[in-house]
Amino acid sequence: MxxxxxxxxxxxxxxxxxxxxxxxxxxxxxxxxxxxxxxxxxxxxxxxxxxxxxxxxxxxxxxxxxxxxxxxxxxxxxxxxxxxxxxxxxxxxxxxxxxxxxxxxxxxxxxxxGQIIPYSPATSVRGPRHVVTRGKTPILSVDQARSLLDSIDTSTIVGLRDRALIGIMVYSFARVTAVIKMRRRDYFQDRKRWKFRLHEKGGKRHDVPAHHNAEEYLDAYLDAATFEKDAKALLFRTIDRKGMMTNRGMSRTDVLKMVKRRAKKAGLPFSTCCHTFRGTGITAYLENGGTIENAQAIAAHASPKTTKLYDRTSDEITLDEIERIVI
Incomplete structure (x- = not known):
């Protein structure tokens, strides 16, 4: 052989x-x-x-x-x-x-x-313990998130695009990678409601009802943008120096730069990032009586433990209790 x-x-x-x-x-x-x-x-x-x-x-x-x-x-x-x-x-x-x-x-x-080696030398090796009960993702308050969205100048196609993109991340708990993959066909009507179709990690397809604010933002963007009839056309694309939309989809880096620029203009912490909006949406939902189980379903998390990492509703309670220490 x-x-x-x-x-x-x-x-x-x-x-x-x-x-x-x-x-x-x-x-x-x-x-x-x-x-x-x-x-x-x-x-x-x-x-x-x-x-x-x-x-x-x-x-x-x-x-x-x-x-x-x-x-x-x-x-x-x-x-x-x-x-x-x-x-x-x-x-x-x-x-x-x-x-x-x-x-x-x-x-x-x-x-x-593959029969390259007789046994794995890594099987018996144990890593360090690491237990996380609270995530490190920076979260915005409701007022901060509202301030950011309202600060975006929507007189241009760039502003309309950015507001729609951030709106989808906030109101559907979507990962940035899922949003930038969205195509024209991924915003669709199901009976009387509009929905977002998100293509998540592991090839999962996840349909989320469009919040009325996110629906309004995306409709305004689509009305102003010139989209070909192709249902496969990417929704969120780069804009050239002449203010014209290109055929190139935005990358995660493009979105992060945009978020940093928008956050700075709105006076928000520099730590604000793309994942901030996922955590902000989840926390706002839970503060208004939502359940971890439903938040898990909306966020397409495999485990409620992961969803719980984004829950910052207990932060203020903890601070109030600490202030009881009067010395």
Missing amino acids: AKRDAPAIISKPNDLARGGFDRLPPIVSNSGAAASVKFIEFFAVTIRNRNTRAAYVQAVLQFLSWCEARNIRSLRDVQPVTIALYIEKHELSVPTIKQHLAAIRKLFDWLVT
Whole structure:
């Protein structure tokens, strides 16, 4: 049987995040052609989310680079104590350490399945404990969110677009990645109500009734924008220097820059980011009598524990209790 050739090397460094490599780590290439194939397949075949893939690529490359600096020349030479020492010496945050360990563990599990190594050295390694009961996402108050939306100049197509985009994130608890993926067909009428169709992580399709404010914002934007009849046309696009809408959809970076600019103009904290609006909407909903279970459904969270991280309704209660300490 002919020896299996190693995969072709892709020249662009950006291809790393998509499962290609401008240069295979020596520790991988030293392990043989079959190991090289399985290594690339791990990223290209098993991980569908682009952001997760990019994070896992960086985590694995950092670990393998650390191993090579300690004269570990082959994947078969990696031992449980190797991984444990790497985790112990890691100087990043606990969530990052846990993410690195998850990437390493899944890689070696894949290599075992592919019969590259006899056992996974990562199976017995335990990461640090990390319990989170309150998220770190900066949240706006109702007044701050209202101030931001009202501060946007809607006499231009840019202002109408930005208000509609932020409005959808606030009123539907949508992730920015889901909103910028929206196409003309994803705003549709179902019986008497209009809905947003959001394409969430993991390929999930999630339909959310349009809040009357978000509906008003998006209608105003669509009335002013020139959209082709193609139902596949992206809703939120970049604007050129002449103030004309292009065919290029906005990226997460484009939206973040816009949010930072709008927040600064409205006098809001610099920490305001795209995810702020998801947490702001959830907190406002819960403050008005909404339930965690329904908030979970609207946000398309797999667990109510995740939704609870965005709940800041107890903050003021805690402060009132602390002020009882009179000395």
